[in-house]
Amino acid sequence: MNKILVIGTGSIGKRHIGNFSKFFDKIDISEIRKDRQEETKKKFKINEIYDDYKIPLNKNKYDAVIITTPPHLHLPIAELACSKGNNILIEKPLGMNSTGWEEIAKICEKKELINYVAYCHRHINYTKKLKDHLESGIIGKIINANVRWGSYFPDWHPWEDYRDYYMAKKEQGGGALLDESHGLDLIRYFFGEASEVFAVVDKISDLEITTDDNAFVTLKMKNKMFVHLSFDLISRFTFCKIEINGSKGSLIWDRVDHNLKIYNAEKKTWKTEQFTKEDFLEMYINQAKHFVECLQKKTQPMISIRDALKTQKIIDNSFLSSETGKSIKI
Numbered sequence: 001m002n003k004i005l006v007i008g009t010g011s012i013g014k015r016h017i018g019n020f021s022k023f024f025d026k027i028d029i030s031e032i033r034k035d036r037q038e039e040t041k042k043k044f045k046i047n048e049i050y051d052d053y054k055i056p057l058n059k060n061k062y063d064a065v066i067i068t069t070p071p072h073l074h075l076p077i078a079e080l081a082c083s084k085g086n087n088i089l090i091e092k093p094l095g096m097n098s099t100g101w102e103e104i105a106k107i108c109e110k111k112e113l114i115n116y117v118a119y120c121h122r123h124i125n126y127t128k129k130l131k132d133h134l135e136s137g138i139i140g141k142i143i144n145a146n147v148r149w150g151s152y153f154p155d156w157h158p159w160e161d162y163r164d165y166y167m168a169k170k171e172q173g174g175g176a177l178l179d180e181s182h183g184l185d186l187i188r189y190f191f192g193e194a195s196e197v198f199a200v201v202d203k204i205s206d207l208e209i210t211t212d213d214n215a216f217v218t219l220k221m222k223n224k225m226f227v228h229l230s231f232d233l234i235s236r237f238t239f240c241k242i243e244i245n246g247s248k249g250s251l252i253w254d255r256v257d258h259n260l261k262i263y264n265a266e267k268k269t270w271k272t273e274q275f276t277k278e279d280f281l282e283m284y285i286n287q288a289k290h291f292v293e294c295l296q297k298k299t300q301p302m303i304s305i306r307d308a309l310k311t312q313k314i315i316d317n318s319f320l321s322s323e324t325g326k327s328i329k330i
């Protein structure tokens with residue numbers, strides 16, 4: 001394939017460049033920071049470099065535009081990229097909120113543009129295995145799930161002061177709920193849509209950030225299940241697990257120990273299926289392959305803007321529930 005534009009070459013932008021280099025002859029980048037431009041140029045073969053993303057989008061047509069800036073820029077960049085007829089990959093979360101995305105989804109549909117939102121955890125092999133287990137009925141009728149997603153934010157990017165990283169800034173779309181919404185995406189992937197949400201979302205730690213650092217979200221699902229999700233930026237030890245309880249047993253997906261644990265209530269036994277960190281990291285490569293295949297075959301990816309919009313609406317309503325102290329029907 002020919003040429004892509006990657007906008008924003010921070011941590012995930014560079015990861016995408018590495019993976020997409022295998023598939024595209026030319027990679028243009030747009031990045032406002034000169035040091036990041038230099039760093040990216042040293043690491044990868046870059047075709048053209050632009051300070052302002054509007055210049056390449058107004059000048060060139062790309063096979064795809066990869067949007068890897070902080071979330072507050074996802075919407076304006078997607079608007080311009082799609083109006084110029086480019087396929088797009090947007091990093092999660094979709095944006096600051098749901099506003100404006102329905103229109104972008106319509107433009108994509110009208111122009112038949114491939115649009116993908118990078119909730120990459122669906123591409124881990126043991127995520128797919130968990131879905132297979134659920135569908136096989138191994139733990140019977142599913143009744144509830146608990147999601148625990150937390151880590152210590154100042155440890156995330158050792159190369160920069162956490163207070164300077166966009167994640168510390170509310171106006172740029174940082175915070176536990178928006179960032180860790182992978183958990184919401186996975187719940188929708190496994191169990192379908194939510195019908196009601198109640199949440200408390202706030203900054204309650206001493207971290208020097210303007211975003212929320214704790215978000216506790218409770219969902220009633222259309223299939224009658226209850227789901228509780230706890231997201232935070234303060235856990236000194238990283239927790240990233242989903243515990244699912246059914247009539248015949250339990251299942252635990254653990255993205256720190258990279259395993260699945262299955263409890264059989266009749267035999268009173270646990271079985272562990274062990275995977276590796278490489279399996280986890282492979283999600284980015286699997287995702288790149290999936291997106292390229294969609295571009296080649298002109299098929300819609302597994303997570304479109306419309307799909308991610310449903311996750312975004314849960315996020316919006318979680319903030320609203322927390323502000324009003326009320327449970328919100330979705």
Ligand SMILES: NC(=O)c1ccc[n+]([C@@H]2O[C@H](COP(=O)([O-])OP(=O)(O)OC[C@H]3O[C@@H](n4cnc5c(N)ncnc54)[C@H](O)[C@@H]3O)[C@@H](O)[C@H]2O)c1
Binds near residue numbers: 032033036051091092
């Ligand atoms: N799917 C994942 O596993 C994953 C992992 C990390 C980040 N992300 C997502 O990717 C996005 C970026 O996160 P990050 O950790 O890479 O952030 P980052 O701060 O490391 O990188 C963002 C880059 O965008 C650049 N930028 C800002 N404004 C710009 C503009 N107008 N034009 C061009 N570049 C601009 C910044 O200078 C920075 O280099 C976020 O939405 C985040 O949630 C996803």
